[in-house]
Amino acid sequence: MTTAALRMQRQLADADISSLCDRVFVAQRDATAIPKLTDDYPQMTLADGYAVQFELLRRHMAAGQRQIGWKAGLTSKAKMDQMGVRVPTVGFLLADMFRPETSTIRTDDLVHPRVECEMAFVTKTRLSGANCSREEVLAATDFIVPAVEIIDSRFSGFKFDLPSVVADNSSSARYVTGGRARLPMDVDMSTLGVVMERNGEPVAMGSSAAVAGHPADAVALVVKVLDSLGEELPAGSFVMSGGITEAIAVSPGDHIGVRFQELGSVAMRFS
Amino acid sequence: MDMKTITQCGDELYDAWRERRVIGPLRERFPAIRIEDAYAIQLRMVERRVKAGETIVGKKIGVTSKPVQDMLGVYEPDFGQLTSGMVCHEADGVDLNGLIQPKAEAELAFVLERDLIGPGITATDVIRATAYVTPCFEIVDSRILDWNIKIQDTVADNASCGVFVLGAARGNPRKLDLQLAGMSLQRNDELHSTSVGAAVQGSPVNAVVWLANTLGRLGLPFRAGEVILSGSQSPLIAVGDGDDLVCRISGLGGCRARFHGSPAK
Numbered sequence: 001m002t003t004a005a006l007r008m009q010r011q012l013a014d015a016d017i018s019s020l021c022d023r024v025f026v027a028q029r030d031a032t033a034i035p036k037l038t039d040d041y042p043q044m045t046l047a048d049g050y051a052v053q054f055e056l057l058r059r060h061m062a063a064g065q066r067q068i069g070w071k072a073g074l075t076s077k078a079k080m081d082q083m084g085v086r087v088p089t090v091g092f093l094l095a096d097m098f099r100p101e102t103s104t105i106r107t108d109d110l111v112h113p114r115v116e117c118e119m120a121f122v123t124k125t126r127l128s129g130a131n132c133s134r135e136e137v138l139a140a141t142d143f144i145v146p147a148v149e150i151i152d153s154r155f156s157g158f159k160f161d162l163p164s165v166v167a168d169n170s171s172s173a174r175y176v177t178g179g180r181a182r183l184p185m186d187v188d189m190s191t192l193g194v195v196m197e198r199n200g201e202p203v204a205m206g207s208s209a210a211v212a213g214h215p216a217d218a219v220a221l222v223v224k225v226l227d228s229l230g231e232e233l234p235a236g237s238f239v240m241s242g243g244i245t246e247a248i249a250v251s252p253g254d255h256i257g258v259r260f261q262e263l264g265s266v267a268m269r270f271s
Numbered sequence: 272m273d274m275k276t277i278t279q280c281g282d283e284l285y286d287a288w289r290e291r292r293v294i295g296p297l298r299e300r301f302p303a304i305r306i307e308d309a310y311a312i313q314l315r316m317v318e319r320r321v322k323a324g325e326t327i328v329g330k331k332i333g334v335t336s337k338p339v340q341d342m343l344g345v346y347e348p349d350f351g352q353l354t355s356g357m358v359c360h361e362a363d364g365v366d367l368n369g370l371i372q373p374k375a376e377a378e379l380a381f382v383l384e385r386d387l388i389g390p391g392i393t394a395t396d397v398i399r400a401t402a403y404v405t406p407c408f409e410i411v412d413s414r415i416l417d418w419n420i421k422i423q424d425t426v427a428d429n430a431s432c433g434v435f436v437l438g439a440a441r442g443n444p445r446k447l448d449l450q451l452a453g454m455s456l457q458r459n460d461e462l463h464s465t466s467v468g469a470a471v472q473g474s475p476v477n478a479v480v481w482l483a484n485t486l487g488r489l490g491l492p493f494r495a496g497e498v499i500l501s502g503s504q505s506p507l508i509a510v511g512d513g514d515d516l517v518c519r520i521s522g523l524g525g526c527r528a529r530f531h532g533s534p535a536k
Contacts, residue, residue: 065391066391068391068393068395068396095390095391095392095393095396096391098393098394100394100472100473100474100476100477100480100481101394101450101473101474101477102469102472102473102474102477103473103477120395122395122398122399142399142445143398143399143445143446145394145395145398177393177394177395178394178450178473178474178476179448179450180446180447180448180449180450180451181398181444181445181446181447182445182446183443183445183446186446236399238393238395264448264450264451265450265451
């Protein structure tokens with residue numbers, strides 16, 4: 001599937017989008033698992049999924065929340081193959097989802113949280129268009145920071161399909177940044193190693209090449225997806241470029257520490 | 272507390288500061304004093320200094336380390352306002368004649384190049400809004416008898432602000448490990464103590480995030496150009512005439528504070 005395919009027609013009526021948004025909103029707020037949306041709406045398309053996500057964003061903004069950027073999902077080849085896609089999904093990030101490094105993060109307001117290590121970008125100029133390149137992303141980057149994303153699918157048993165997961169804001173839940181910020185020209189970010197430890201034991205390892213071949217390419221793909229949705233990336237955006245490792249389940253009492261080559265470490269505890 | 276009492280306490284603290292003398296702990300005279308009341312008293316004290324000709328140049332964050340939080344039994348930082356009269360320059364040293372019972376702390380200071388208007392401020396927002404970071408000394412001082420403070424007393428007394436000295440280094444937070452940056456502190460050419468950024472709320476950046484969001488909720492401005500003293504990375508050091516302190520932060524540089532004169536107490 002190419003980005004052009006994202007321009008496919010929606011199949012659901014506005015009333016259905018609104019009612020699906022209600023479902024997702026309540027599931028996220030109350031941390032309750034729901035069946036995947038396509039069980040009731042088998043004709044639901046990816047475009048419908050984004051329509052639900054954007055309605056969700058509109059509601060949060062209307063309630064006074066602040067959007068700080070976007071996350072990329074499904075950026076690894078394994079996940080893309082599994083979902084049968086060739087472009088990442090995107091999900092919005094709100095300031096309320098941020099948690100400070102070394103803080104204790106509640107899990108009682110999440111369904112089944114998992115953690116992933118990512119490289120995050122903060123931009124200084126606008127990025128837009130269907131042909132956004134790695135070079136444009138690097139030129140527009142103010143700095144990069146290491147991040148841990150706490151994803152949480154609101155779907156029972158993490159069972160979902162593409163339209164459902166996109167409607168669920170691509171499983172966005174919380175995120176932590178920390179470690180050492182870097183200027184993009186000071187570090188070769190193509191193959192940075194990462195080790196994630198849970199309670200002192202290594203549970204996941206990888207390198208940044210796992211993210212669409214290069215994390216800046218993943219950000220370029222985010223810009224392309226946004227373009228296909230009629231959006232762009234304004235200056236000052238925060239973008240999480242996608243999981244470098246597989247997602248690891250966390251439980252109350254767990255301590256997660258991630259070491260990033262050249263970028264320091266990020267740690268947190270769960271309660 | 273009613274407005275009249277708040278104003279009266281703010282004026283008492285202002286007078287004590289101006290006359291270099293101490294007063295008894297407020298909590299003993301007003302046992303019902305809440306932290307909100309204490310911030311209202313602080314605002315009055317600072318307002319008096321501004322009316323007398325000073326300007327607001329920044330903020331300080333206090334109660335950021337585990338030992339101090341344990342001592343006060345408070346697990347949240349506090350803040351005070353920095354005014355133009357508190358600025359000391361490295362070359363001039365610190366004149367103790369203007370202070371009462373001073374103690375020095377080594378810290379990391381942030382200087383903003385953009386406004387930080389909370390709530391909804393994140394760690395990357397803080398990095399983006401920061402022009403540079405620099406090592407600094409905060410010389411805290413208390414207008415409360417014998418430093419006999421609980422959280423309400425210190426908050427009312429402008430978070431025990433005294434004066435501060437900024438180092439000459441200008442570090443870009445976009446390329447520094449502020450969490451793991453080591454700090455060493457020398458007193459009169461001998462190593463006094465060592466620390467690391469993580470001693471401040473896990474990272475000095477976290478302390479500034481807290482401050483931006485707290486000020487946002489209170490409707491207080493937090494503007495480009497302001498200095499933020501992010502919280503002590505060292506134990507409190509009592510200082511006297513002739514003392515010479517140097518702190519160094521790895522990858523960044525140092526700050527020196529030479530003290531002369533005699534405090535009031």
